[in-house]
Amino acid sequence: MxxxxxxxxxxxxxxxxxxxxxxxxxxxxxxxxxxxxxxxxxxxxxxxxxxxxxxxxxxxxxxxxxxxxxxxxxxxxxxxxxxxxxxxxxxxxxxxxxxxxxxxxxxxxxxxxxxxxxxxxxxxxCPNQNSVPLASYLLENYGTRFYFVGSDYIYPRESNRVMRNILRQGGGEVIGEHYLPVTVGKEGFADILLDIERTKPDVIFSTVVGEGTINFYQAYYEAGHDARKVPIASLTTNEAEISAIGAKAAVGHITAAPYFRTxxxxxxxxxxxxxxxxxxxxxxxxxxxxxxxxxxxxxxxxxxxxxxxxxxxxxxxxxxxxxxxxxxxxxxxxxxxxxxxHARIAKVDSKGDFIVEREVRRSIKPDPYLVTPDLNDRRFRLQQAS
Known part of the structure; x- marks a missing residue:
């Protein structure tokens, strides 16, 4: 030793x-x-x-x-x-x-x-601390038709598998699912954005990471999409990416996380x-x-x-x-x-800040194997942020 x-x-x-x-x-x-x-x-x-x-x-x-x-x-x-x-x-x-x-x-x-x-x-x-509360919030406030976009590696594919199972439990469905290289540029999202326009989902669930996040959100905005109507919801988009995306392109998008600097x-x-x-x-x-x-x-x-x-x-x-x-x-x-x-759901405002809208009042015990992914579990009950 x-x-x-x-x-x-x-x-x-x-x-x-x-x-x-x-x-x-x-x-x-x-x-x-x-x-x-x-x-x-x-x-x-x-x-x-x-x-x-x-x-x-x-x-x-x-x-x-x-x-x-x-x-x-x-x-x-x-x-x-x-x-x-x-x-x-x-x-x-x-x-x-x-x-x-x-x-x-x-x-x-x-x-x-x-x-x-x-x-x-x-x-x-882990998923019971962010995916479950986020799915509950999105199903309640936006609708049941989801479109998945992710970077092509372990986390996005596994995270989407988990989210798909959670959504099924709440009556949701996945109407599109695509993966792109981590190094993808803005132009790499063109075909996906056309498909989003065609399929008209209620919400997009993004597991794109790093610089790809910036490129995706900016391309979404430049293609004429309004996040206040059909947002990109994510577990991976944080303040650093939002700052690089810019407030105009970021307003209305949603993230679930334990902490926000606001x-x-x-x-x-x-x-x-x-x-x-x-x-x-x-x-x-x-x-x-x-x-x-x-x-x-x-x-x-x-x-x-x-x-x-x-x-x-x-x-x-x-x-x-x-x-x-x-x-x-x-x-x-x-x-x-x-x-x-802790579990919190926040939306980007016009200044580019995450404003917490819902939160689970107490910290959530981690369930890394998602043994009990119950959307009706009282531990995941979202309340209005104070």
Whole structure:
């Protein structure tokens, strides 16, 4: 077992978020969330008197690079704790590395579910925490005819499979489904937009990610579609993409997430002010950024209690632990390593801000295998946002 004290007296944390490439628009916000938490922790004396030291690499939005760099962090840099990844294809590259090396990996991104690893702490929403509330809201407010558009990799295909099953339960149907490369340009959506015009769905469900999101929403607007009548609803479109899309093209579109920066609570305001102090503006804060932020803080508290890099002991410290996050109180579920999270539905206003319209009052226990995807489950009951 590696000694709990690093050679330079610090605790090393591998940080694997892309600063370049097609998913960098969201991963930069995740990296910033992690670095903000590290800065706050170190300004208060670190962990046990020793600082957290980020060891940062840029995987360039290339899935294979995440696995290669995870191996480098562990074997060459002596790192036992890592945080990173946005796309599920990247996480799948890291997973065998951290399991083989018995490291602990923090994944601060919503994902498709249907996974468990003792070496992963999952900080993003799984389908029962975002897909189920979103489906309930859309069926109630827009209609039953859905059109799916996604990037062509694991998460969109699996997320759409789950959403299709949820919609069936509520009397919905999928009238179109298309996948495009992650690197698709605006022109790549032309045929899909023509088909949307022909089939006239009530709502579009998008699992397009990264720069493709920006291109899709702008192309939708430029083709003359009005999101206030037929919106694009998504689990992956956050503040960073909306800023790049522009308010005119983004108004009326919908996202489900545990956190939006327009939440007006004392904890959220402090988080945003701290972020703005460090990075100059809070404009690009996203739910995935907030997740990276609270995961690093929860790791630091576990390290403070354990004062060791023993992975099994650290995991025991983390499981069942709670934290007062910007989104509200959260908890790492000891049953499955996922996190109790809040559920909110927000719509983009004319200024380009997400305004929360509905929310589930209490955090939702994660059900990564969607054992009970019941739209009538009282746990998923949406209420008017306060």
């Amino acid at each position: 590696m000694n709990s004290r690093e050679d330079n007296g610090s605790w090393k944390l591998g940080v694997l978020f892309s600063e370049t490439g097609v998913t960098s628009v969201i991963e930069k916000s995740q990296r910033n969330g992690a670095l903000l938490a590290i800065g706050e922790i170190n300004s208060k004396g670190g962990v046990g008197g020793r600082p957290l030291e980020p060891v940062i690499y840029d995987p360039r939005s290339i899935p294979e690079e995440y696995g290669r760099l995870a191996e480098k962090l562990i074997s060459e840099d002596g790192v036992r704790l890592l945080i990173g990844c946005y796309m599920s294809s990247a996480r799948k590259e890291v997973l065998p590395v951290i399991e083989r090396r018995n490291a602990l990996f923090f994944y601060p991104t919503l994902y498709e579910g249907f996974e468990y690893s003792p070496n992963v702490i999952y900080g993003g929403a 939440i007006n609570t004392a904890k959220s305001r402090r988080f945003l002010q701290s972020y703005a102090n460090m990075f100059g503006s809070d404009e690009l804060v996203t739910s995935c950024c907030e997740s990276a932020y609270f995961q690093v803080h929860m790791l630091a508290e576990a390290l403070e209690r354990e004062k060791s890099l023993d992975i099994e002991c650290l995991r025991e410290q983390l499981l069942g632990s709670t934290w007062d996050a910007p989104q509200g109180k959260i908890k790492i579920d000891p049953d499955n390593n996922h996190t109790y999270l």
